[in-house]
Amino acid sequence: MLRPDVPLDVEALRRGRTTACFGAVIRYLETTDSTNTVAQQLARDGAVEGTVVIAETQTRGRGRLGRSWASPAFRNLYLSIVLHPPVAVPDAPRLGLVVGLATAETVAEWTPRAALKWPNDVLIDGRKVAGILMEMDAEEDRVRSVIAGIGVNLNMTPEDLPDDLRGKAGSLRMALGTPIDRVAFAGRLLARLEARYTQCLQEGFAALRGAWERLSCLTGRAVEIDDGGRRFHGTVCALADDGTLQLRDTAGRMISVVAGEVTVIDGYGKERADS
Ligand code: BT5
Numbered sequence: 001m002l003r004p005d006v007p008l009d010v011e012a013l014r015r016g017r018t019t020a021c022f023g024a025v026i027r028y029l030e031t032t033d034s035t036n037t038v039a040q041q042l043a044r045d046g047a048v049e050g051t052v053v054i055a056e057t058q059t060r061g062r063g064r065l066g067r068s069w070a071s072p073a074f075r076n077l078y079l080s081i082v083l084h085p086p087v088a089v090p091d092a093p094r095l096g097l098v099v100g101l102a103t104a105e106t107v108a109e110w111t112p113r114a115a116l117k118w119p120n121d122v123l124i125d126g127r128k129v130a131g132i133l134m135e136m137d138a139e140e141d142r143v144r145s146v147i148a149g150i151g152v153n154l155n156m157t158p159e160d161l162p163d164d165l166r167g168k169a170g171s172l173r174m175a176l177g178t179p180i181d182r183v184a185f186a187g188r189l190l191a192r193l194e195a196r197y198t199q200c201l202q203e204g205f206a207a208l209r210g211a212w213e214r215l216s217c218l219t220g221r222a223v224e225i226d227d228g229g230r231r232f233h234g235t236v237c238a239l240a241d242d243g244t245l246q247l248r249d250t251a252g253r254m255i256s257v258v259a260g261e262v263t264v265i266d267g268y269g270k271e272r273a274d275s
Pocket of ligand 1: 033034035036037058060061062063064065067068069070071077078079080128129130131132133149150151152153165168169170
């Protein structure tokens with residue numbers, strides 16, 4: 001049985017670190033409003049790249065567009081990482097896809113049923129198990145910092161789920177039927193994040209596109225995408241080298257979507273073409 005209140009062994013995480021930079025500094029908090037807010041403050045105070053904030057629970061865990069992130073204590077992973085990417089402001093949003101890929105690849109170490117839903121949700125059997133919140137601090141054309149906030153539902157049980165998330169959210173434990181070692185997961189996540197982030201900076205996002213596509217559960221699916229004003233309908237063809245989603249609409253025209261909420265018209269069915 002999972003004991004409900006066992007803190008994450010942050011010393012074991014530090015000792016087992018396999019990265020050069022990510023997680024060299026870890027700020028561990030039992031409770032906070034949002035790990036992204038703490039990381040933003042640390043970045044403003046000069047925190048080095050790879051500084052990590054982890055909390056056992058968040059009182060105001062954030063999703064995108066003012067949405068909230070359910071953060072029950074001692075169950076899951078709520079982690080933010082300070083980045084100082086040497087990229088132009090318009091290129092920074094693509095890093096969200098990189099963080100999503102690394103997160104999905106980590107989940108895939110535990111289950112081959114892991115899938116990516118553009119832009120960066122991680123699903124198992126159509127249920128969301130991880131979400132990413134990227135927040136940038138920029139001045140004119142210079143990126144000062146980007147905070148990558150990652151929430152992964154590791155040991156959450158059905159009883160931990162708020163009513164509105166039932167049927168929509170899941171956890172690795174719910175999917176696999178066994179408790180998940182949070183230290184092992186966090187260690188692998190930091191390793192994969194550092195590897196993919198470094199690769200993206202050195203080789204460009206296009207080098208990661210194939211890996212992203214292989215985990216995507218959207219390719220070939222009929223979707224509706226709301227970009228906050230317009231609605232696009234079409235079939236997902238591919239992810240472009242610049243991170244935009246390529247749709248073919250009913251008239252056969254190709255559309256590039258930069259950002260938005262995706263609804264899959266006929267459900268997920270089979271998660272990935274190869275699973
Ligand atoms: C996200 O937003 O998916 C980004 C979530 C990022 C959370 C991390 S935790 C560490 C760091 N600190 C923070 O304060 N945030 C980051 P979005 O795509 O807008 O999805 C939000 C929606 O997901 C909500 O409106 C719910 O429908 C659903 N949701 C909320 N909590 C969830 C959970 N624990 N698991 C699965 N789905 C959830």
